[in-house]
Amino acid sequence: MPDNREIIIEATQRLLQSHGLARLTTRDIARGAGVAEGLIYHHFKDKAELIFEVVLERxxxxxxxxxxxxxxxxxxxxxxxxxxxxxxxxxxxxxxxxxxxxxxxxxxxxxxxxxxxxxxxxxxxxxxxxxxxxxxxxxxxxxxxxxxxxxxxxxxxxxxxxxxxxxxxxxxxxxxxxxxxxxxxxxxxxxxxxxxxxxxxxxxxxxxx
Amino acid sequence: MPDNREIIIEATQRLLQSHGLARLTTRDIARGAGVAEGLIYHHFKDKAELIFEVVLERxxxxxxxxxxxxxxxxxxxxxxxxxxxxxxxxxxxxxxxxxxxxxxxxxxxxxxxxxxxxxxxxxxxxxxxxxxxxxxxxxxxxxxxxxxxxxxxxxxxxxxxxxxxxxxxxxxxxxxxxxxxxxxxxxxxxxxxxxxxxxxxxxxxxxxx
Amino acid sequence: MPDNREIIIEATQRLLQSHGLARLTTRDIARGAGVAEGLIYHHFKDKAELIFEVVLERxxxxxxxxxxxxxxxxxxxxxxxxxxxxxxxxxxxxxxxxxxxxxxxxxxxxxxxxxxxxxxxxxxxxxxxxxxxxxxxxxxxxxxxxxxxxxxxxxxxxxxxxxxxxxxxxxxxxxxxxxxxxxxxxxxxxxxxxxxxxxxxxxxxxxxx
Amino acid sequence: MPDNREIIIEATQRLLQSHGLARLTTRDIARGAGVAEGLIYHHFKDKAELIFEVVLERxxxxxxxxxxxxxxxxxxxxxxxxxxxxxxxxxxxxxxxxxxxxxxxxxxxxxxxxxxxxxxxxxxxxxxxxxxxxxxxxxxxxxxxxxxxxxxxxxxxxxxxxxxxxxxxxxxxxxxxxxxxxxxxxxxxxxxxxxxxxxxxxxxxxxxx
DNA sequence: AATGAATGAGCTTTCATTCAT
DNA sequence: GATGAATGAAAGCTCATTCAT
Known part of the structure; x- marks a missing residue:
């Protein structure tokens, strides 16, 4: 049973490095993680919090x-x-x-x-x-x-x-x-x-x- | 006759310092320079070129x-x-x-x-x-x-x-x-x-x- | 055993008064009632029916x-x-x-x-x-x-x-x-x-x- | 030369009466007025201001x-x-x-x-x-x-x-x-x-x- | 050169509803 | 009955860019 929260963080991390933040959309992240866009907002309050979580992990x-x-x-x-x-x-x-x-x-x-x-x-x-x-x-x-x-x-x-x-x-x-x-x-x-x-x-x- | 190209660059420089790039719109720049939005595109190929000019100066x-x-x-x-x-x-x-x-x-x-x-x-x-x-x-x-x-x-x-x-x-x-x-x-x-x-x-x- | 149906109605009534209908989400209602969001759909066909029940009571x-x-x-x-x-x-x-x-x-x-x-x-x-x-x-x-x-x-x-x-x-x-x-x-x-x-x-x- | 600002207000007025506010989207309004959605935000600060303008007119x-x-x-x-x-x-x-x-x-x-x-x-x-x-x-x-x-x-x-x-x-x-x-x-x-x-x-x- | 109305694709975010457990 | 993670279709709004004047 894969933990989608982790999957989203990992996908964000990956995309952040290849695309940079300025051009990174929540749609990209969802696609990259293979989940629905709305799920991001189930696990994180907003995009900023997700990015922040990536930084924290690192x-x-x-x-x-x-x-x-x-x-x-x-x-x-x-x-x-x-x-x-x-x-x-x-x-x-x-x-x-x-x-x-x-x-x-x-x-x-x-x-x-x-x-x-x-x-x-x-x-x-x-x-x-x-x-x-x-x-x-x-x-x-x-x-x-x-x-x-x-x-x-x-x-x-x-x-x-x-x-x-x-x-x-x-x-x-x-x-x-x-x-x-x-x-x-x-x-x-x-x-x-x-x-x-x-x-x-x-x-x-x-x-x- | 003031040089509008210079005026636009100066306004951009000023706004870039106070507001950052990501939310700096061409509308903001035009307003800050006191010119029409469309004029930016007479003096610069696109927004990126304008920004580039400013950063280069810095x-x-x-x-x-x-x-x-x-x-x-x-x-x-x-x-x-x-x-x-x-x-x-x-x-x-x-x-x-x-x-x-x-x-x-x-x-x-x-x-x-x-x-x-x-x-x-x-x-x-x-x-x-x-x-x-x-x-x-x-x-x-x-x-x-x-x-x-x-x-x-x-x-x-x-x-x-x-x-x-x-x-x-x-x-x-x-x-x-x-x-x-x-x-x-x-x-x-x-x-x-x-x-x-x-x-x-x-x-x-x-x-x- | 408290009747969850009643609890949901009461919470909705309370929230409807303080927040109005337009931004009242099923999540708010569930949280306000202390039950899971999904439970609402066991007791009511949909959100409209729940709201209706409340307004009727008023x-x-x-x-x-x-x-x-x-x-x-x-x-x-x-x-x-x-x-x-x-x-x-x-x-x-x-x-x-x-x-x-x-x-x-x-x-x-x-x-x-x-x-x-x-x-x-x-x-x-x-x-x-x-x-x-x-x-x-x-x-x-x-x-x-x-x-x-x-x-x-x-x-x-x-x-x-x-x-x-x-x-x-x-x-x-x-x-x-x-x-x-x-x-x-x-x-x-x-x-x-x-x-x-x-x-x-x-x-x-x-x-x- | 039709004044798009007026056209938008009129379309909103019309749609407001047939659909009600709760289900009226900016997309509907734009379609109803025959203009681009973005134009609404050129003439009005936000949806609320547009609605307000309709009320004022009346x-x-x-x-x-x-x-x-x-x-x-x-x-x-x-x-x-x-x-x-x-x-x-x-x-x-x-x-x-x-x-x-x-x-x-x-x-x-x-x-x-x-x-x-x-x-x-x-x-x-x-x-x-x-x-x-x-x-x-x-x-x-x-x-x-x-x-x-x-x-x-x-x-x-x-x-x-x-x-x-x-x-x-x-x-x-x-x-x-x-x-x-x-x-x-x-x-x-x-x-x-x-x-x-x-x-x-x-x-x-x-x-x- | 200069204007600013107009475009439209794309953004983040919301939320009723479903469904495996 | 009860849960809450997951969905996905909108929603309101932004903004670089174009173009008739």
Whole structure:
């Protein structure tokens, strides 16, 4: 007994990738799923909610990784852990970001999207929480500098990986895994090392001029 | 005699920023430009061509954002300079977020845009170049750590500010200048200080397990 | 064991009053009754039959409104009695306005309703009868002018109160009891005093030109 | 050169009478008018506004009569003038009332209808104004009792004629002009004479019992 | 060049009704 | 009797585009 709700979500996911959101109609979705158009509205309040469900499904894996991150506290190197996190966020969002952006290109969908997120108490801050907790824990273990603010650092990592994915997708950069990982490694390296000169103590030097 | 072609483009640009592409109708554009709907089709083959013209103009402007940065080498504190840069990128992108999103929503527009950018050698890497040059110069002056890769660092700064702007725009966060600047300051602070513990030498410690 | 047929009818009645017919769906009804949508079709041939059953019940009740009025003959003041009557008619109809409107909206329902009313000798003239009898009795007691036709007067009172209720309901006027009573009082006062000049004898003066 | 806006209104008017509102679709209207469906939305904001326009067109005549009523001050007999007014209101609303009621059976149309009325500053009080002014003027001339409130009296007349029309339409009473005029004559007679006993002075007697 | 009325295909959404369980 | 997932035929409305003037 096939679950039509799942079938609809899967068909939407498939069509979203081949056609894009702007040209995707509920008729296409129904045809693609092999069900009546009306059934969509039995399982989802409206088209926006269906699209949102697709995005959620995709993001779920990322969310799990971030939530389980605190379990990694003290294991491996920090750099290894962070690279893994950034890679997960990157991969989890590479295909989703254009869909989300598409929704924001449509005023009506945009508004509805924000409503749904409010209803379900979702938002990127929620997703980042696990990362923030992890960083704070590593900081307490002395594996991270006491000078940084875990929340700000988590935000930086999040923003970099999301925007990388978005940028690569928008510019259609080659995205073989080796390149992605090398790039991420560079970013993490930069964030770990810090840009201030090596004699720094967390205070920023004035120009000597 | 005002040039109606220009007037139409300007109105489209304005409306694209405030309303996004998906619900922007030729009627809206005509009304916004104060001309008849039919006139659009005298000046442009179709709606897509008009939109394309507008987006192209925006992309042309983007690369100028960071051109003047190298002039700041050695002046002020690094932190001050970087905060100013991030703020500039943030503000410059905040308003074109709906246009960027629109490109994700319309596959044909997206593809044409990429072709043009390739032809004319545009693209974010170009825009970041000024920032990279600046960072390298400061590094030579000893005002930045020798351990970082200027290109990677420039990328980090770029990605963070763009994605901040997108996030704030799309999630309809409050964006008064004070909040934006505080946020940016936190990010720069994190990047300057680095996340590795204070005895770091650029090498990453293993977990002591 | 509660009788689901009755439960469905009650829920429909309630919803018809608050929401009107046109947007009242079988889903709403089922939800309101706490049963499955399909069950409606076990108890009623189709939606029309269910609605019909409900409207019929309302019409049955309406004629009782004025039955007790003749009992008031000679008691209180006429004005008090009439104000009470108008208020009763007003209140009794205020809540069924959406149902009356629904009959105008659905031709089939309208026709069936008329047939039933003819068959069973229902109708507003029947309902007004009590009022007419009352007025005639008061006229015989000398408490009402001998110049009026009790039937016409009863009709006037009836029409005014019904239409007041409709108007207030449809225009979403504020309808606190004080306002309603003041309004009714004005109408009764007008009807009691009569519009002809005070030297009137029931005959209408010509303009003196 | 036929005016399509008028053609659409006329077709709607025609179809409204034969089919009723509940089953009247925009497709039917377009077909009936011989134009494209989209054209309706070029001339009217939505279906509600079109329907409303039809009602307005019909009511316009009534409105004119009421507004010109003050010109009749002092001419003919009061009774003649009032009978003419009530007859005009009755005739002008006989076919309109069911349409208006139908709109109120549909929650969405109801709300939209009230919006439109607010936008255009319409409402029954506006229509009654002319009648109120007329009554007040006749009162000053001594042709109407000084004991009545012109506003309340105007309301009574209005409510009676509207509800008569509605009642006759709903009950499908015979409505040949002779019957209608006789009925109206009875109502006016009642209102003129007043219901209080002939020795009245405008004060209401207590029951002597 | 400029207008704006007119088109018509296509969109999302609604909803009475059916039917396997 | 009772369920609720599933249907599919509309419904109201949108909008890029055309064309007579």
């Amino acid at each position: 993001v779920r894996n990322t969310k799990d990784v971030l939530q389980n991150l605190p379990l990694q506290v003290g294991t491996n190197t920090i750099k290894e852990n962070l690279e893994e996190v950034l890679h997960t966020i990157y991969r989890g969002h590479y295909e989703i970001v254009p869909i989300i952006c598409s929704m924001f290109a449509d005023r009506r969908l945009h508004i509805r999207m924000l409503e749904i997120m409010k209803e379900r108490n979702l938002g990127s801050q929620k997703a980042i929480e696990g990362l923030t907790v992890y960083l704070a824990a590593e900081q307490r273990l002395g594996r991270l500098s006491g000078n940084i603010n875990p929340q700000a650092a988590a935000n930086c990592l999040w923003l970099i990986s999301i925007q990388s994915a978005m940028n690569d997708n928008l510019m259609e950069n080659a995205v073989n895994d080796t390149d992605v990982r090398r790039q991420i490694s560079d970013y993490v390296q930069t964030l770990m090392a810090g840009m201030a000169p090596s004699d720094k103590t967390g205070k920023i030097k004035k120009a000597k001029k | 992309v042309r402007n983007t690369k100028d954002v960071l051109q003047n940065l190298p002039l700041q080498v050695g002046t002020n504190t690094i932190k001050e300079n970087l905060e100013e840069v991030l703020h500039t990128i943030y503000r410059g992108h905040y308003e074109i977020v709906p246009i960027i999103c629109s490109m994700f929503a319309d596959r044909r527009l997206h593809i044409r845009m990429l072709e043009i950018m390739k032809e004319r050698n545009l693209g974010s890497q170009k825009a970041i170049e000024g920032l990279t040059v600046y960072l390298a110069a400061e590094q030579r002056l000893g005002r930045l750590s020798g351990n970082i890769n200027p290109q990677a660092a420039a990328n980090c700064l770029w990605l963070i500010s763009i994605q901040s702007a997108m996030n704030d725009n799309l999630m309809e966060n409050a964006v008064n200048d004070t909040d934006v600047r505080r946020q940016i300051s936190d990010y720069v602070q994190t990047l300057m200080a680095g996340m590795a513990p204070s005895d770091k030498t650029g090498k990453i410690k293993k977990a002591k397990k | 019409v049955r009740n309406t004629k009782d409104v004025l039955q007790n009025l003749p009992l008031q003959v000679g008691t209180n003041t006429i004005k008090e009695n009439l104000e009470e009557v108008l208020h009763t008619i007003y209140r009794g109809h205020y809540e069924i306005v959406p149902i009356i409107c629904s009959m105008f909206a659905d031709r089939r329902l309208h026709i069936r309703m008329l047939e039933i009313m003819k068959e069973r000798n229902l109708g507003s003239q029947k309902a007004i009868e009590g009022l007419t009898v009352y007025l005639a009795a008061e006229q015989r007691l000398g408490r009402l002018s001998g110049n009026i036709n009790p039937q016409a007067a009863a009709n006037c009172l009836w029409l005014i109160s019904i239409q007041s209720a409709m108007n207030d309901n449809l225009m979403e006027n504020a309808v606190n009891d004080t306002d309603v009573r003041r309004q009714i009082s004005d109408y009764v006062q007008t009807l009691m005093a009569g519009m002809a000049p005070s030297d009137k004898t029931g005959k209408i003066k010509k303009a003196k030109k | 009511v316009r005549n009534t409105k004119d009569v009421l507004q010109n009523l003050p010109l009749q001050v002092g001419t003919n007999t009061i009774k003649e003038n009032l009978e003419e007014v009530l007859h005009t209101i009755y005739r002008g609303h006989y076919e309109i009332v069911p349409i208006i009621c139908s709109m109120f059976a549909d929650r969405r149309l109801h709300i939209r209808m009230l919006e439109i009325m607010k936008e255009r500053n319409l409402g029954s009080q506006k229509a009654i104004e002319g009648l109120t002014v007329y009554l007040a003027a006749e009162q000053r001339l001594g042709r109407l009792s000084g004991n009545i409130n012109p506003q309340a009296a105007a309301n009574c007349l209005w409510l009676i004629s509207i509800q008569s029309a509605m009642n006759d339409n709903l009950m499908e009473n015979a409505v040949n002009d002779t019957d209608v005029r006789r009925q109206i004559s009875d109502y006016v007679q009642t209102l003129m004479a007043g219901m209080a006993p002939s020795d009245k002075t405008g004060k209401i007697k207590k029951a002597k019992k």
